[in-house]
Amino acid sequence: MARFVKTGKKTISAISTASLPDIVFIILFFFMAVTTMRETDVLVTVRIPEATEGKILEKKSLASFIFIGEPLENLQGLYGTEPKIQLNDTFKEIADIQDFIAQEREQLNEADRTKMIVVLKIDRDARMGIVTEVKQALRRASALKIMYADTNVEKLTLQQ
């Protein structure tokens, strides 16, 4: 005869975590696919100017970055407040640009060298003097494809 006597306490079984690694791996692979390595720490304040006509940089591997702007606040004691040029992880001078370009070019495939593109990330309050000098240095280094980085907006208003 069947007995309906409960033996022991009824326990709720824990949710199985067997599939957790799979889920986490999926997220991991998602992030690996959609993100790119962050290459440099920016040492200058760069407020990118706004524009409406910007195009998306498609091949990030072909790009080299030049930052121009005021040094960050904690570095201002050392480097002052005048806009400075940052190549890779350090502050450099105009004269160093040629070497920098040569170095960056070296890192690319033979076939891609002509497609190299220099992305200029420049603070909107920087003066054109320094920008022009950088441009001239790039011409001397025959890195002629450049891109002025901007943030895309729908409507442009001019801030004086």
Next chain:
Amino acid sequence: MADIAFLLLIFFLSVTSMDTDTGLMRQLPAIPDSNVPQDVNKINDRNILEVKVNKDNLLLVEGSLTDFNQLRQLTFDFIANTEGLPNMPEKEMVNLPYFGDVAVTKAVISLQNDIGTKYGVYIAVQNELIAARSALRNNISREQFGVPYDKLDEDKKGAVDDYYKVPISEAEPKRIGEK
């Protein structure tokens, strides 16, 4: 297992960035070779739209003070020159793929800045010039192919680019207005 996966996940989250870069693509002119004689063919004055931004970030178009908001329309009208005015750019008959024989404008935009010009203003001005040119390219693309410029394939884009070439030259700045 999950711990290792989490570790990797957090590592990737911290070292990677997701932002895409956008910007205005430009081609710088090569440094002229001093051994090669310079092309002395001057561009006719009527074909050049002279845009200057001075150190006070004021805009001069063809020598007269202009409001920033008018720049796009002004450039648009200059390139289009629908009425064929004698002080606006000439047109030249050229045979283009997809278009056949068409009158193509010879307009050139010359953008000059001062040492003291603010970069943000310079980019804004350049943006307006590019916008005017893009608007014209878009119009002709719609007329000819029925789709906006962005939707065209590379060949057709090339043809449209040739229709409205309009190079924007960034002249070497004059060293005036320095501190």
